[in-house]
Amino acid sequence: MIDLPEGGTVLGFDGSDDAEWGGVAAPGAPDDGALHLALEGWEGPLDLLLELARKQKVDLREISILALVDQYLEFLDGAEQLKLEVAADYLVMAAWLAYLKSSLLLPKDEQEDPSPEELALRLHLRLQRLGAMREAAGRLMGRDRLGRDVFLRGSPEGLRTHRTIAWQADWYDLVRAYGQVKARNAPALHTVRDRQVMTLESALDRVSSMLGVTLDWMVLEDFLPATADPRLRKSAMASSFVAALELARTGRADLAQDDIFGPLRLRRRRQQAPA
Amino acid sequence: MSGEPESLDRALEAALFAAEDALTIDQLASHLGDVDKGAVRDALARLAQFYAPRGINLVERGKRWHFQTAPDCAHLLRKERESLRKLSRAATEVLAIVAYHEPVSRAEIESIRGVQTSGGTLDVLMEAGWVKPAGRREVPGRPVIYATTPEFLRHFGLESRRDLPGIDELRATGMLDPVEEAFAAEMADEADQERPDEA
Amino acid sequence: MSGEPESLDRALEAALFAAEDALTIDQLASHLGDVDKGAVRDALARLAQFYAPRGINLVERGKRWHFQTAPDCAHLLRKERESLRKLSRAATEVLAIVAYHEPVSRAEIESIRGVQTSGGTLDVLMEAGWVKPAGRREVPGRPVIYATTPEFLRHFGLESRRDLPGIDELRATGMLDPVEEAFAAEMADEADQERPDEA
Numbered sequence: 001m002i003d004l005p006e007g008g009t010v011l012g013f014d015g016s017d018d019a020e021w022g023g024v025a026a027p028g029a030p031d032d033g034a035l036h037l038a039l040e041g042w043e044g045p046l047d048l049l050l051e052l053a054r055k056q057k058v059d060l061r062e063i064s065i066l067a068l069v070d071q072y073l074e075f076l077d078g079a080e081q082l083k084l085e086v087a088a089d090y091l092v093m094a095a096w097l098a099y100l101k102s103s104l105l106l107p108k109d110e111q112e113d114p115s116p117e118e119l120a121l122r123l124h125l126r127l128q129r130l131g132a133m134r135e136a137a138g139r140l141m142g143r144d145r146l147g148r149d150v151f152l153r154g155s156p157e158g159l160r161t162h163r164t165i166a167w168q169a170d171w172y173d174l175v176r177a178y179g180q181v182k183a184r185n186a187p188a189l190h191t192v193r194d195r196q197v198m199t200l201e202s203a204l205d206r207v208s209s210m211l212g213v214t215l216d217w218m219v220l221e222d223f224l225p226a227t228a229d230p231r232l233r234k235s236a237m238a239s240s241f242v243a244a245l246e247l248a249r250t251g252r253a254d255l256a257q258d259d260i261f262g263p264l265r266l267r268r269r270r271q272q273a274p275a
Numbered sequence: 276m277s278g279e280p281e282s283l284d285r286a287l288e289a290a291l292f293a294a295e296d297a298l299t300i301d302q303l304a305s306h307l308g309d310v311d312k313g314a315v316r317d318a319l320a321r322l323a324q325f326y327a328p329r330g331i332n333l334v335e336r337g338k339r340w341h342f343q344t345a346p347d348c349a350h351l352l353r354k355e356r357e358s359l360r361k362l363s364r365a366a367t368e369v370l371a372i373v374a375y376h377e378p379v380s381r382a383e384i385e386s387i388r389g390v391q392t393s394g395g396t397l398d399v400l401m402e403a404g405w406v407k408p409a410g411r412r413e414v415p416g417r418p419v420i421y422a423t424t425p426e427f428l429r430h431f432g433l434e435s436r437r438d439l440p441g442i443d444e445l446r447a448t449g450m451l452d453p454v455e456e457a458f459a460a461e462m463a464d465e466a467d468q469e470r471p472d473e474a
Numbered sequence: 475m476s477g478e479p480e481s482l483d484r485a486l487e488a489a490l491f492a493a494e495d496a497l498t499i500d501q502l503a504s505h506l507g508d509v510d511k512g513a514v515r516d517a518l519a520r521l522a523q524f525y526a527p528r529g530i531n532l533v534e535r536g537k538r539w540h541f542q543t544a545p546d547c548a549h550l551l552r553k554e555r556e557s558l559r560k561l562s563r564a565a566t567e568v569l570a571i572v573a574y575h576e577p578v579s580r581a582e583i584e585s586i587r588g589v590q591t592s593g594g595t596l597d598v599l600m601e602a603g604w605v606k607p608a609g610r611r612e613v614p615g616r617p618v619i620y621a622t623t624p625e626f627l628r629h630f631g632l633e634s635r636r637d638l639p640g641i642d643e644l645r646a647t648g649m650l651d652p653v654e655e656a657f658a659a660e661m662a663d664e665a666d667q668e669r670p671d672e673a
Contacts, residue, residue, distance in 0.1 A: 043365055043389075043390050044388070046388065046390065047388075089390070121458060121461060122454060125454045125457045125458055125461070126387075126389065126454055129387055129457075130387060130388060130389060132450040133371050133387060134368060135441075136374075136375055136441060136442075137368050137370065138367075139440035140370070140371055140431055140439070141362070143431045143433075144349070144432045146343065146429055146430045146431075148349070149346050149349040149432075150344050150345070150349065151343060151344045151488070151491070151492035152341065152343055152492070153292065153342060153491055153492065153541075154492050154493045154495075155493075155494045155495070156292070156293055156294060156295045157293040157543065157551055164557075165557055165558075165601070166557070166558050166559070166602075167559060167560075167602035167604075168558050168559060169561035169569065171630045171632070174566060174573065174630060174638075175570070175638065175639055175644065177569070178570035178571065178573070179644040180567070181567050181570065181571060181586060181587055181588075182644070185586065185588045280527060280528055284529065285527075285529030285547055286529060286550050287529065288529030288547075289529035289530065289547030289548075289551065290529075290547075290551065292541070292543055293543050293551045328478055328479060329479055330484030330485060330487030330488035330491070331487050331491045342491070344487075345484060345488055348484060348485055348487075348488035348489075351485050351488060351507075352489065352492050
């Protein structure tokens with residue numbers, strides 16, 4: 001059983017449904033404003049039919065479809081404000097209902113398929129479902145609603161998750177950091193290691209004096225002093241090389257090298273007769 | 276519950292009282308430092324019972340718990356709080372259809388209401404936080420389907436959708452079935468009933 | 475208070491719960507429809523007593539009444555999530571300098587470190603609770619001087635600052651080696667330690 005609330009008068013629907021919806025605005029904010037200007041707040045033909053059916057004050061299953069059809073057509077006749085261009089749905093429904101009515105009145109054996117009874121049943125079912133939802137909406141809106149009937153705490157403190165940083169350092173880190181600071185800033189004493197070198201002067205002396213002994217080519221290495229210290233040997237090599245270049249530049253020696261990185265040879269230059 | 280309240284009860288009271296949103300048992304358990312969820316559940320039941328006769332109630336809405344004022348104290352509080360947005364009748368109907376039929380497409384809503392539903396109506400419901408898109412129906416056109424939200428349950432004081440007023444009765448009487456199904460069922464019934472007459 | 479609460483008590487509970495601010499007795503009385511103020515006062519006293527042992531308390535603050543979470547439950551409202559973070563090398567150095575030289579000004583710290591120290595570094599150490607300002611040095615400019623805290627000693631497991639090793643000990647343990655050498659030595663150590671795993 002669907003228990004439908006009572007409505008206002010059939011033709012003078014004036015939105016007095018308000019109270020039944022638990023404070024929600026009933027008409028006035030329809031889906032299609034223009035339509036409702038003409039039809040005073042009905043949400044389409046089905047809505048109007050449901051409203052008319054409710055006026056029969058019987059279970060929706062028991063309503064007389066014929067009576068409903070008559071009321072619908074009568075209503076459309078009486079709706080003076082009806083604007084054709086916006087009420088097309090209503091007129092289509094009216095035409096369909098007129099057809100349904102005539103079919104219902106015809107003798108049974110002249111009926112086509114689907115039978116008018118089946119069409120009427122479908123209409124019944126649709127009205128029932130819409131009625132059920134409308135009633136459910138009413139009951140829903142009538143519940144104790146948050147912000148209307150029940151309230152949340154006015155000013156909750158809120159639950160918060162605080163992220164804190166727990167700094168980590170241990171004794172070792174600390175002490176070592178101090179040690180490093182100290183070490184970094186300790187007065188630094190730089191000592192240059194004492195290293196044996198052969199100076200250019202001594203190389204010049206040595207090479208030129210050795211050149212005086214022979215007129216043959218000699219490899220540069222032959223001029224180096226005998227030493228086990230590789231560093232000193234490197235230094236002697238560098239100085240002797242520079243000395244050889246110096247002797248060549250001043251015309252006292254000839255320098256020859258057959259290939260790149262080949263042995264560097266030098267010999268005393270023959271004294272030209274000063275002509 | 277008499278004498279000193281248990282410390283878990285006190286902790287739950289404090290947390291729920293301070294919370295800005297309703298909290299699930301999981302959230303409560305983790306917030307209170309990984310308390311056993313069964314214990315939280317028991318304590319919540321105990322507290323709900325304890326607060327039932329008072330001016331503040333502890334309620335569960337869609338698996339979330341919160342404190343709210345007792346419904347019968349509404350008249351004392353309402354005068355200051357008339358900010359609740361009025362819903363159009365179209366919107367209340369669409370909301371009811373979504374709630375009782377969910378998930379439901381716009382075409383299905385329209386077929387029940389016998390009228391086109393403007394997008395604005397669904398928007399209002401979505402803006403209120405009561406309805407949300409819930410995927411698409413895997414039929415040609417893949418229409419968007421809509422369902423209610425936890426906030427809907429909270430607002431209307433429902434523990435779950437099973438608490439929707441009259442839903443069992445509506446389901447039992449086939450009022451939630453599509454017209455075509457109901458029609459087929461009725462025709463079958465009639466055939467059954469007519470057979471004895473014909474015999 | 476036992477059995478059913480009185481309706482005034484319930485009304486006060488609901489009103490105080492939903493209120494955004496603390497309310498005076500006058501406000502409560504007029505809000506609830508011109509109830510007798512004496513009755514409101516009595517009811518508030520009754521409620522305060524009723525809620526005293528619970529996780530929510532009803533308290534009066536400067537003639538205004540409001541609900542608040544019980545002070546001993548306050549820690550439940552803030553879930554502390556600690557994230558551990560290792561002190562940066564700069565901060566560790568500054569901390570070490572403060573520990574060895576305290577009390578010490580920022581300029582002194584900088585001169586010992588040989589680099590400028592950002593204010594943030596000292597802030598981190600103060601946030602960690604290991605360093606605190608310890609007055610001002612009575613020299614021109616009156617710079618703030620810093621010292622370590624008891625929490626510092628606790629964290630580092632020191633009975634007193636005298637437990638910090640001296641320079642000679644540091645040298646003996648290789649802690650005065652220049653950073654690069656110490657680093658190289660550590661890398662070598664690590665390589666040694668890793669080798670067995672690889673084998």
